[in-house]
Amino acid sequence: MTDGKARGELLIRGALELWGVEPGAVTAAREETPLGPAWRVTGPDGRSRVHPSVSGALRHLRSLLAPGRRASRVLFMRPASGEPE
Amino acid sequence: MSRVIAVTGFLGSGKTTLLKALLAHEALAGDGAIVNEFGDVGIDHALLEAGEEELVELGSGCLCCAARGDIPAAAARLQAKRPCERIWLETSGLADPAPILQTLIAADGLEAGGLAATVDAVNGAETLARYPEAVKQAALADMLIVTKRDLAPDEGLEARLRALNPGAEIVEARFGALDPARLLDMTPRLDAPDGHDHAAGISTFTLRREAAVPAVALTLFLETLADAAGPDLLRLKGLVRIAEAPERPVVVHGVQHVFHPLERLSRWPGADRSTRLVVIGRGIRQDWAEALMEALIEEVEACSI
Numbered sequence: 298m299t300d301g302k303a304r305g306e307l308l309i310r311g312a313l314e315l316w317g318v319e320p321g322a323v324t325a326a327r328e329e330t331p332l333g334p335a336w337r338v339t340g341p342d343g344r345s346r347v348h349p350s351v352s353g354a355l356r357h358l359r360s361l362l363a364p365g366r367r368a369s370r371v372l373f374m375r376p377a378s379g380e381p382e
Numbered sequence: 383m384s385r386v387i388a389v390t391g392f393l394g395s396g397k398t399t400l401l402k403a404l405l406a407h408e409a410l411a412g413d414g415a416i417v418n419e420f421g422d423v424g425i426d427h428a429l430l431e432a433g434e435e436e437l438v439e440l441g442s443g444c445l446c447c448a449a450r451g452d453i454p455a456a457a458a459r460l461q462a463k464r465p466c467e468r469i470w471l472e473t474s475g476l477a478d479p480a481p482i483l484q485t486l487i488a489a490d491g492l493e494a495g496g497l498a499a500t501v502d503a504v505n506g507a508e509t510l511a512r513y514p515e516a517v518k519q520a521a522l523a524d525m526l527i528v529t530k531r532d533l534a535p536d537e538g539l540e541a542r543l544r545a546l547n548p549g550a551e552i553v554e555a556r557f558g559a560l561d562p563a564r565l566l567d568m569t570p571r572l573d574a575p576d577g578h579d580h581a582a583g584i585s586t587f588t589l590r591r592e593a594a595v596p597a598v599a600l601t602l603f604l605e606t607l608a609d610a611a612g613p614d615l616l617r618l619k620g621l622v623r624i625a626e627a628p629e630r631p632v633v634v635h636g637v638q639h640v641f642h643p644l645e646r647l648s649r650w651p652g653a654d655r656s657t658r659l660v661v662i663g664r665g666i667r668q669d670w671a672e673a674l675m676e677a678l679i680e681e682v683e684a685c686s687i
Contacts, residue, residue: 311673315610317665370605374487374640
């Protein structure tokens, strides 16, 4: 697989395409922190935030770049057998 | 528990003809039927109920069928008249099958038995070109049934359907004639080639991974994919090799953001023990989804060290 920078760019590019947003001055890269790997997202305003997970980084990006876009939350419905495993 | 087999298809594509012919089979005697449109077709041995859709828009802006009661209510009325283990559900011609499938996943006492979509050989190509409802019906189906083939040659319709939904079996039904056994055991292919329909922007691809996936990474992946893709994630299904129990694959089956509970099989169904997840969506890049999964797996594994 790719290194952290290339993967970060791919994750941004794919998300922007999905959201129909033109590429802009947004970067995201995986970096090491004292508490482990994290994702630094820098928005169009130049401010950057560090997210411990790519999930949070993508949510942050969406809120910046596609605030009107509908997100979905996964719902797991009842067990098919009626009994939890 | 009633198993519900849904039949969808655009207006005039032959749903009712198909259903009428199916229900005339002796093997299906005693089956019930729910139609989403009032029709003039007499179905002698089957009970007929009409469900009217009640759509509830939730505060989140998410139109979630979990709150829709029309199908379970119609099924309950049907059962009250004559208990039946299997119900055939004919959707309206303009129906979006996603919330209907979600309802079947969510409803107590009902089991989703698959989705078949009829496509008219005469008008199908033009319908797919003009109506996004027809595209979604075909993209989400487990089986595609081409009707009226006797009236029109194949001029690219099957290729278009394969691009839209490479995982679905494509069969023909003339005047509704189709062996019901084929519909009773509809299972989506997990070895389907990737496909992309440029006109509709719908693509199908399979995420494959030999190494096992930590259970937490799988749920994080599903949540992040649903969050980012929103309504553009149409369907996701497959088997996952879970790190915590690699000999017992987990079945993943979701329609948009509503999923069956993750269920473990007692063993792998074949020699292939790799994770394979079929993703059907609009504008979702395969390399993006692969990178997302790998990134989340790395995060989880880093936390476990």
